[in-house]
Amino acid sequence: MNLNRQNKIHNGKKKMIWLSTPYIGWSLLFVVIPLCMVLYYGLTTDTWDFTIANVVHITEPGYMKALIRSVELAIIATVVCFIMAYPLGMILRSMHLSRNGFIITLFILPMWMNFLLRTLTWMTLLEGSGVINGILNVLHLPNIHIINTPAAIVLGMVYNYLPFMILPIYTALSNIDEDLLNASRDLGAGELQTFMKVTFPLSLPGIGSGVTMVFIPALTTFAISSMLGGSKIMLIGNVIEQEFTSLYDWHLGSGISIILMIVIIINMMLNIAFDAKEERQAKSIKGGRR
Amino acid sequence: MKKIFSRCYMAFIFIFMYAPILTLIVLSFNASKSRAKWGGFTMKWYMQLFQDESIMGTLWNTLSIAILATIISTVIGTVTCIGLMYANKRTRAVVMNIANIPMINADIVTGISLMLLFQAMHITTGFGTILMAHITFDIPFVMLSVMPRVKTLNQNTYEAALDLGATPLYAFRKAVLPELWPVIIAGGLMAFTMSIDDFIITYFTKGSGYETLSTLIYSEVKRGIQPEIYALSAIIFITVILLLIMVNVIPKIRSDRKAKRSTRKVIAAVLVICLSVASAGTLTGCGKKTSSGKNGKLYVYNWGEYIDPDLIDQFEEETGIDVVYDMFETNEVMYAKMAQDSSSYDVICPSDYMINKMIQNDLVQEIDYSQVPNASNIGESYWKSSETFDPGNKYAVPYCWGTVGILYNKKMVTEEVNSWDILWDEKYSGQILMQDSVRDALMIALIKNGYSCNTTDDSALEEAAQDLIDQKPLVQAYVVDQVRDKMIGNEAALGVIYSGEAIYTKQENPDLEYVVPDEGTNVWIDSWVISKNSKNVENAHKWINFMCRADVAYKNFEYITYSTPNEAAREMIEDDAIKNSPIAFPDLSKMKTEAYQYLGTDVERVYNDKWMEVKSAD
Numbered sequence: 089m090n091l092n093r094q095n096k097i098h099n100g101k102k103k104m105i106w107l108s109t110p111y112i113g114w115s116l117l118f119v120v121i122p123l124c125m126v127l128y129y130g131l132t133t134d135t136w137d138f139t140i141a142n143v144v145h146i147t148e149p150g151y152m153k154a155l156i157r158s159v160e161l162a163i164i165a166t167v168v169c170f171i172m173a174y175p176l177g178m179i180l181r182s183m184h185l186s187r188n189g190f191i192i193t194l195f196i197l198p199m200w201m202n203f204l205l206r207t208l209t210w211m212t213l214l215e216g217s218g219v220i221n222g223i224l225n226v227l228h229l230p231n232i233h234i235i236n237t238p239a240a241i242v243l244g245m246v247y248n249y250l251p252f253m254i255l256p257i258y259t260a261l262s263n264i265d266e267d268l269l270n271a272s273r274d275l276g277a278g279e280l281q282t283f284m285k286v287t288f289p290l291s292l293p294g295i296g297s298g299v300t301m302v303f304i305p306a307l308t309t310f311a312i313s314s315m316l317g318g319s320k321i322m323l324i325g326n327v328i329e330q331e332f333t334s335l336y337d338w339h340l341g342s343g344i345s346i347i348l349m350i351v352i353i354i355n356m357m358l359n360i361a362f363d364a365k366e367e368r369q370a371k372s373i374k375g376g377r378r
Numbered sequence: 379m380k381k382i383f384s385r386c387y388m389a390f391i392f393i394f395m396y397a398p399i400l401t402l403i404v405l406s407f408n409a410s411k412s413r414a415k416w417g418g419f420t421m422k423w424y425m426q427l428f429q430d431e432s433i434m435g436t437l438w439n440t441l442s443i444a445i446l447a448t449i450i451s452t453v454i455g456t457v458t459c460i461g462l463m464y465a466n467k468r469t470r471a472v473v474m475n476i477a478n479i480p481m482i483n484a485d486i487v488t489g490i491s492l493m494l495l496f497q498a499m500h501i502t503t504g505f506g507t508i509l510m511a512h513i514t515f516d517i518p519f520v521m522l523s524v525m526p527r528v529k530t531l532n533q534n535t536y537e538a539a540l541d542l543g544a545t546p547l548y549a550f551r552k553a554v555l556p557e558l559w560p561v562i563i564a565g566g567l568m569a570f571t572m573s574i575d576d577f578i579i580t581y582f583t584k585g586s587g588y589e590t591l592s593t594l595i596y597s598e599v600k601r602g603i604q605p606e607i608y609a610l611s612a613i614i615f616i617t618v619i620l621l622l623i624m625v626n627v628i629p630k631i632r633s634d635r636k637a638k639r640s641t642r643k644v645i646a647a648v649l650v651i652c653l654s655v656a657s658a659g660t661l662t663g664c665g666k667k668t669s670s671g672k673n674g675k676l677y678v679y680n681w682g683e684y685i686d687p688d689l690i691d692q693f694e695e696e697t698g699i700d701v702v703y704d705m706f707e708t709n710e711v712m713y714a715k716m717a718q719d720s721s722s723y724d725v726i727c728p729s730d731y732m733i734n735k736m737i738q739n740d741l742v743q744e745i746d747y748s749q750v751p752n753a754s755n756i757g758e759s760y761w762k763s764s765e766t767f768d769p770g771n772k773y774a775v776p777y778c779w780g781t782v783g784i785l786y787n788k789k790m791v792t793e794e795v796n797s798w799d800i801l802w803d804e805k806y807s808g809q810i811l812m813q814d815s816v817r818d819a820l821m822i823a824l825i826k827n828g829y830s831c832n833t834t835d836d837s838a839l840e841e842a843a844q845d846l847i848d849q850k851p852l853v854q855a856y857v858v859d860q861v862r863d864k865m866i867g868n869e870a871a872l873g874v875i876y877s878g879e880a881i882y883t884k885q886e887n888p889d890l891e892y893v894v895p896d897e898g899t900n901v902w903i904d905s906w907v908i909s910k911n912s913k914n915v916e917n918a919h920k921w922i923n924f925m926c927r928a929d930v931a932y933k934n935f936e937y938i939t940y941s942t943p944n945e946a947a948r949e950m951i952e953d954d955a956i957k958n959s960p961i962a963f964p965d966l967s968k969m970k971t972e973a974y975q976y977l978g979t980d981v982e983r984v985y986n987d988k989w990m991e992v993k994s995a996d
Binding site: 154210 | 387388392401459461480492493498513577591614619715718808853855991993
């Protein structure tokens with residue numbers, strides 16, 4: 089009788105595994121196979137012969153320039169986001185808010201407005217006869233001309249992706265145990281030393297995910313650059329979009345996408361290496377406490 | 379001191395985030411279309427917004443996709459997490475890693491990979507494909523939220539329930555689900571946010587005649603921003619704020635225990651409202667289609683701002699055919715779309731050289747002229763010029779024609795304009811608008827240097843590309859349809875534009891003047907063709923016949939002011955100045971003009987590479 093019941097539970101457990109099969113099938117069909125198709129298209133010619141020409145095409149002057157520029161602008165945008173978000177995270181932490189507090193939500197609220205509307209806002213503000221220049225005119229000040237320049241694109245990236253940096257940094261900072269900071273002070277460390285030796289290292293995981301969450305979309309965007317760059321500034325995302333939507337060269341477009349995936353994988357591996365290092369560090373800090 | 383600094387810093391970030399949005403809201407009440415001037419308070423953009431069926435329709439589309447995707451992905455994600463709890467460690471790790479891919483990968487790669495998949499599986503893109511794509515990128519967010527809680531679940535309660543004789547389902551509902559509710563809701567909200575905000579993946583997986591808010595805004599922006607969009611932003615923002623206050627503030631007023639229950643109630647209420655709104659939207663959408671579309675559908679693909687919208691309604695009323703009308707920016711964009719799925723549109727309006735390419739690649743079908751009696755209204759000379767790209771006039775019926783020239787603002791350009799060279803004059807740095815289209819841009823540089831705009835000579839192309847690169851610092855922007863609004867709004871001194879816009883822009887802004895440079899230019903004809911795999915061939919013929927009718931062509935000319943090849947319509951023009959306007963109806967024998975020819979795949983790639991070089995130059 090008892091054994092029977094045990095069996096029943098055991099079988100029930102086994103059956104539960106099947107609950108995850110629909111998704112395994114789904115992810116094979118909609119995640120794995122499509123990515124394989126990108127690889128396949130990227131490594132073949134029109135007649136389906138193997139080639140690496142599409143991937144190597146990135147070395148052509150026009151393409152290389154777009155890639156380098158994308159990496160540059162994405163790095164600048166990420167650094168600016170970090171510089172803006174980190175002090176804010178510290179301030180929010182020092183306010184000891186409840187986790188889902190209203191103020192925190194206010195900082196991520198713009199994310200719920202459509203991404204293109206957010207970008208459009210800056211178009212309206214920066215244009216030659218836009219709002220900012222209108223106000224400057226009234227004040228008899230010289231006009232600004234940053235629309236259709238890389239500066240406008242970076243501004244658009246920062247505005248759109250800033251919440252992605254604020255949130256993880258704030259979470260990491262607010263997770264730091266106050267006792268650790270007190271201990272550090274008790275042991276004679278100054279504010280700066282406490283920050284450098286305790287707070288900053290412990291916030292690294294948050295910085296890591298914030299950097300990824302800003303860097304990748306900034307690197308691969310094409311909407312921000314075409315809206316705020318007046319189609320004058322090509323990023324790698326614009327190149328891929330053009331290959332697919334107007335030049336109709338899917339093989340070349342896929343080849344360039346492979347390059348993009350390689351950049352993303354490099355970024356991920358750096359992150360993992362970083363993670364491992366900072367985990368050891370965190371352990372040593374916590375170990376020291378014990 | 380420190381506190382003051384903190385407050386100031388927070389205020390600074392707040393202003394950075396919210397000032398732009400507030401500006402939009404203010405602009406939504408601005409009676410003047412200009413963004414720099416305040417023209418008084420008005421509600422008219424809101425009225426127009428609610429009357430604009432295309433925007434309201436896409437709003438429903440966006441909501442219904444987001445809601446469906448959220449529900450489906452939440453169910454699949456939660457169930458998968460529970461199943462994985464019983465899997466061994468390695469399987470769990472593998473599945474979680476695969477689930478992470480769409481989150482880590484670039485949206486653009488996810489988008490194109492899905493597009494390739496749908497193409498290979500011959501699935502027609504549209505509602506279904508967008509939904510599948512959204513579910514795919516939503517599930518990871520649900521799993522990310524649910525998985526940690528599932529791992530810490532106390533399995534004993536579930537087993538105890540089984541022990542006490544509960545069926546697995548009952549035990550799950552009573553012992554597991556209550557524990558998971560908060561994380562499921564959090565995951566669902568995350569999925570909803572991602573889905574509603576997505577642009578890139580939708581952009582690559584959408585089909586003909588189906589837009590979400592993001593894709594609509596993207597194409598609207600390229601045509602010039604309408605104040606209605608500001609009204610829409612204001613409404614969306616205020617809705618979001620209200621939701622936030624409902625979820626955040628109301629529970630705080632009540633006692634803590636009640637709060638939890640009421641939060642859930644609020645969320646449930648919001649969901650119910652959203653659902654009913656979305657379903658009502660889909661229902662009315664369907665209802666409308668069945669009533670006016672009794673004679674089937676017709677998918678029309680035309681240039682932006684290239685028809686009097688009233689004529690579409692008139693056609694629907696007269697024929698009982700439901701028209702799905704989409705717009706493209708350049709011939710190249712149109713071709714990519716048709717080559718991908720030539721059944722996506724029935725009747726299309728490309729230019730000469732592109733029609734030739736479509737004929738060569740078997741993308742169009744012969745016109746049955748017995749169904750298009752009004753084709754006789756088209757002037758003899760236009761049929762003759764059509765023969766250059768469509769021998770025997772088998773495939774294309776002329777719609778509009780014109781030249782490419784320079785539109786300039788007399789107040790900003792005081793000298794006489796008669797050469798393309800003025801576009802290289804440093805005096806006008808930052809005041810020049812170029813066409814964002816490979817053939818038009820290269821044509822200008824080639825003709826300026828004395829070459830044919832169909833040259834296949836590498837050195838000529840090299841020279842042209844170099845000239846365009848040299849010109850680039852002077853160019854304000856590469857645009858297509860926006861030239862019109864920007865020139866009318868005095869935002870640039872010189873713009874490359876099609877002759878058809880000359881009359882309209884001059885009406886709106888008398889300072890503008892159109893000129894065809896002495897070196898010569900391109901002359902083009904846009905014609906109606908029927909796609910090879912059209913599913914509505916008869917309706918497509920009806921459309922072409924309708925557009926060739928004298929009164930329709932006349933009405934259309936009055937609206938778009940592009941030169942019509944329709945002689946009967948031209949006769950109806952009352953204003954002699956326009957009827958014999960040298961801009962709308964130039965005497966081509968007195969100008970140096972050349973039509974584009976299709977140059978074959980290899981030369982095309984050279985043109986494209988050169989253009990890419992120009993576009994990515996500094």
